[in-house]
Amino acid sequence: MMRIRKFIPVWRMEDETSFLTEQLHAGWKLRQVHALAYDFDASANTNGVVVSDYRNIRDTEDYLAFIQESGWELIQAVRFLDGNYLYLYNPDSQAALYSDPESRIALLKRVRSRWTMIGGLCLLLQLLGLIPSLIINGPLNGIDLAIYPLMLIVLALYTYNFVHLTGKIHKLQQNNS
Numbered sequence: 001m002m003r004i005r006k007f008i009p010v011w012r013m014e015d016e017t018s019f020l021t022e023q024l025h026a027g028w029k030l031r032q033v034h035a036l037a038y039d040f041d042a043s044a045n046t047n048g049v050v051v052s053d054y055r056n057i058r059d060t061e062d063y064l065a066f067i068q069e070s071g072w073e074l075i076q077a078v079r080f081l082d083g084n085y086l087y088l089y090n091p092d093s094q095a096a097l098y099s100d101p102e103s104r105i106a107l108l109k110r111v112r113s114r115w116t117m118i119g120g121l122c123l124l125l126q127l128l129g130l131i132p133s134l135i136i137n138g139p140l141n142g143i144d145l146a147i148y149p150l151m152l153i154v155l156a157l158y159t160y161n162f163v164h165l166t167g168k169i170h171k172l173q174q175n176n177s
Contacts, residue, residue: 002028005037010111011164013052020050020087030075033087048091050075054111060084071095083114101176105169112165119158126151 004023008016020030020038028040030050055063057079064074067088072095075087088097098104 001031002040002042003037004040007036009164010115010161011108011168013107013111017049017051020052021048024048024050024089029089030087033076033078033085045091047093048089049093049095050087050089051097053086053088053097054083054107054114055086056083056110060086067097072097080114083110101172105172105176108165108169108172112162112169115158115161115165119154119162122154122158123151126154 006019008019023030023038023040024043025046027043027046029043029045030038031041032039060077064086068074071092072088072090075089078085078087098107
């Protein structure tokens with residue numbers, strides 16, 4: 001087994017696909033995905049492609065049945081709130097889940113929607129925790145002073161993902177028209 005620690009932002013799904021497929025071609029097939037790491041097993045079969053996808057929980061079962069009929073194998077489904085990041089393998093190196101711009105745009109919109117909801121929810125929860133403290137204790141001090149920069153970092157990360165996902169969507173839409 002080999003573990004590679006790597007951070008790939010959500011808006012760079014193509015880079016993740018390239019990375020996972022390169023590992024496969026080097027003899028390492030994806031076994032499991034963690035928050036900031038990928039586990040691989042040695043594999044004699046170095047053909048094919050590994051991709052990531054995102055589906056809402058309610059759509060996942062039917063979608064998996066459909067793509068498995070098309071030759072895709074589920075490596076892992078990573079549950080993320082009301083959705084699944086799916087890691088899929090196909091022995092055909094030319095196989096692609098999203099071969100047309102419309103389906104690619106739909107994927108990016110699903111991912112952007114989920115991350116926007118999560119970012120908004122995190123920010124709201126942080127603000128709901130901070131506002132009473134400001135009212136009761138006055139200006140920021142102690143633990144509140146430590147939490148405030150974390151709120152800004154979370155907001156910056158979600159904004160970063162949102163902006164890049166939106167940019168990719170617009171670029172695909174412009175190239176498609």
